[in-house]
Amino acid sequence: MFAHVRPAAARLRPLNLSLICFKPRFNSTGIGSQLGPRRAVVYNENGNPAEVARVVSSTDPVLLRDEDVLVRFLAAPINPSDLNVIEGKYPMRPEPIHEFGASSDGPGIFVGGHEGVAVVVKTGPLVDGPPTKPERRFRVGDWVLMRKPQTGTWTNWKVVPMRELRRIDRTKKTESKVTEAFAATLxxxxxxxxxxxxxxxxxxxxxxxxxxxxxxxxxxxxxxxxxxxxxxxxxxxxxxxxxxxxxxxxxxxxxxxxxxxxxxxxxxxxxxxxxxxxxxxxxxxxxxxxxxxxxxxxxxxxxxxxxxxxxxxxxxxxxxxxxxxxxxxxxxxxxxxxxxxHTWEMIGQKEQDNRIARMVAWKELGRWKDPEHEELVLKGDDEEATGILREGLKRVQEGNIRKKVLIKWASPKDS
Ligand SMILES: NC(=O)c1ccc[n+]([C@@H]2O[C@H](COP(=O)([O-])OP(=O)(O)OC[C@H]3O[C@@H](n4cnc5c(N)ncnc54)[C@H](OP(=O)(O)O)[C@@H]3O)[C@@H](O)[C@H]2O)c1
Missing domain, CATH: 3.40.50.720 (NAD(P)-binding Rossmann-like Domain)
Structure with a gap:
């Protein structure tokens, strides 16, 4: 099993009480009805992904602190290494979380997924960042990637500290050639x-x-x-x-x-x-x-x-x-x-940003095609969505899809 770490809620971060958002508050601002309950692909212990992974939902209160960003995932791929992580055969492990019904004094559960692209839906008041550091600013509608590995991208929406996000600078947002499939697998x-x-x-x-x-x-x-x-x-x-x-x-x-x-x-x-x-x-x-x-x-x-x-x-x-x-x-x-x-950590953030910018530029110039892919849309109640998920994971494991599979979440009205 994975090492036990302190629950996320116990970590110290500035807390602006006026910004504590509970689900009813999301509802009152319209966000709750837009996004619906939080959903994620989770597993309690290592094993065959098509047997241990399941979809769960939660309407528990959600905090949006001063430097937090609420993001909605557009797409997240199932990479071979994601399956190895669930199997417990990969040398990198996610931190357990104590949400989605996992008690705060228990071992926690794990959310699958290492990479993916999300869109900013709401920001805390300090997220605009100092004008001298534009790379730290996030605006509603920005597309973002996760800086940290193994943060659990197989989820429909979540709150992320802004320091853990990296914006994709699409040149002209409305005409950008940067697609979800490109960004999710970048x-x-x-x-x-x-x-x-x-x-x-x-x-x-x-x-x-x-x-x-x-x-x-x-x-x-x-x-x-x-x-x-x-x-x-x-x-x-x-x-x-x-x-x-x-x-x-x-x-x-x-x-x-x-x-x-x-x-x-x-x-x-x-x-x-x-x-x-x-x-x-x-x-x-x-x-x-x-x-x-x-x-x-x-x-x-x-x-x-x-x-x-x-x-x-x-x-x-x-x-x-x-x-x-x-x-x-x-x-x-x-x-x-x-x-x-390993190499990504070694090259440092400046070079990381350069490389991302270089690839995004190739894409914007029309010189980069998306990987062949298909969407695995998780919809219905948790039981139905788990069935869709497990069928998709099984097909990926068997290797007969021959395309990158991207997890997407049905909107609440289609679910
Ligand atoms: N080291 C790293 O940092 C790093 C980073 C990214 C990926 N990877 C690794 O790179 C590999 C490819 O990842 P991906 O996401 O590009 O995979 P992918 O798109 O799922 O493609 C899988 C490839 O493996 C082939 N394949 C599967 N089973 C095979 C078998 N039994 N015999 C021969 N060929 C087989 C497939 O060929 P067919 O079409 O013929 O089935 C296909 O070419 C994985 O091992 C992944 O973990 C490593």
């Missing part, structure tokens, strides 16, 4: 692609090649797009499937230079095919990204030039990596692991 998948390209061993630049497996994964699609923005060429590998020609076309439209199946990669003749792709002015092929594991990894690594880097960031097949010793001795191959959460 923190993990899109920014992982940028981190992979820059933080371990920078890629030599224009006309270099990179290799990757799992190229149709959300991160894989982001790698293709980031590489294109940076003038780097990609050779992409995916599992064969009945609709492979369509998938290949989709990845090419995204900006992939070449797409092959794992069967082609593992064929002895592929080395020749690979060499034929490397026509001038291609400079180097020293980076391979792996999110799958198993035999495709050694096959990719064998294609790398001398002094290459194999960078693993996932292991979807749950198979180990076996690398021929000769690659390390004679080609000086280095194998790395990349964990975005």
């Amino acid at each position: 923190m993990v998948n899109s920014l992982t692609s940028l981190g992979l390209m820059t933080d371990i061993s920078p890629i030599p630049g224009w006309h270099s090649y990179i290799l990757q497996n799992g190229a149709n994964s959300a991160v894989g699609q982001a790698i293709i797009q980031t590489a294109k923005q940076m003038g780097i060429k990609t050779i992409n590998f995916v599992r064969d499937r009945p609709d492979y020609p369509q998938l290949k076309q989709y990845l090419m439209d995204l900006g992939a230079d070449h797409v092959f199946t794992y069967d082609e990669l593992l064929d002895r003749s592929f080395k020749k095919t690979f060499e034929s792709l490397r026509t001038p002015p291609v400079k180097a092929c020293r980076h391979a990204f792996n999110c799958i594991g198993g035999p495709t990894v050694a096959a990719m690594a064998a294609l790398l030039d001398k002094n290459g880097h194999l960078i693993s960031y996932g292991g979807m097949s749950k198979q180990p990596i076996i690398l021929p010793v000769g690659l390390q001795i004679f080609k000086n191959l280095t194998a790395h692991g990349y964990w975005h959460s």
Whole structure:
């Protein structure tokens, strides 16, 4: 089980009594009727997500302190790591909360979800912030992301201290090309692609090649797009499937230079095919990204030039990596692991903001496509919503959706 921490209500923050909002008060300002009861995907203990996660509702009083912001979630993805967190197999854990019926002297419950995009609905009086610090100001209607990891984004609305929020500066709000799907998946998948390209061993630049497996994964699609923005060429590998020609076309439209199946990669003749792709002015092929594991990894690594880097960031097949010793001795191959959460903390807030601004700019310029996605709309009473949730989690676990699933909440009138 997770470590017990003090209930959120016990932490000291400035409290403006005139701003204590209870649900009836939300009702009286119209917010309660707009937003309805608070709802969240919670679990009491680790286990199979499709069995332990459930939807709960609460009409308990809610406090809005001076520096708090009330946000409504627009969309939050189900990432593979979210499932690992619920299973208790991820090295990062959420803090338990003592809401949604969990007693204040018990172990608490956990709300699922690490990233997502929300819109500001109401602000405390100090949220406007000092004029010298515009980044600390939030206005109703702003789109925001969570700064803290594992804060529980699978919820319809909640109150968040403003220091834990980061605004997405959409240039022209009404015409912005920043979509919910883009913003909801920005923190993990899109920014992982940028981190992979820059933080371990920078890629030599224009006309270099990179290799990757799992190229149709959300991160894989982001790698293709980031590489294109940076003038780097990609050779992409995916599992064969009945609709492979369509998938290949989709990845090419995204900006992939070449797409092959794992069967082609593992064929002895592929080395020749690979060499034929490397026509001038291609400079180097020293980076391979792996999110799958198993035999495709050694096959990719064998294609790398001398002094290459194999960078693993996932292991979807749950198979180990076996690398021929000769690659390390004679080609000086280095194998790395990349964990975005760790690197993200290391680069600091200024660089974090720069990277987010860079990606948002690509999106605003129409150079970035949303990941393929579908919406999982949680609606009905808690029992019905739990049924919808568990069916969705099961499909994600089975891997037969092949799109990013975004949790959304039906409005109270549709619920
Ligand atoms: N290290 C980090 O910081 C970091 C950050 C973000 C993500 N990740 C990891 O990156 C991986 C991809 O994440 P995502 O959100 O992009 O995933 P995703 O969109 O759900 O895509 C999953 C990918 O895995 C493939 N796959 C699933 N099961 C497989 C199997 N048994 N054998 C071969 N391929 C299989 C899928 O291929 P098919 O279409 O053929 O099923 C698809 O390409 C995950 O392991 C995730 O935890 C790591």
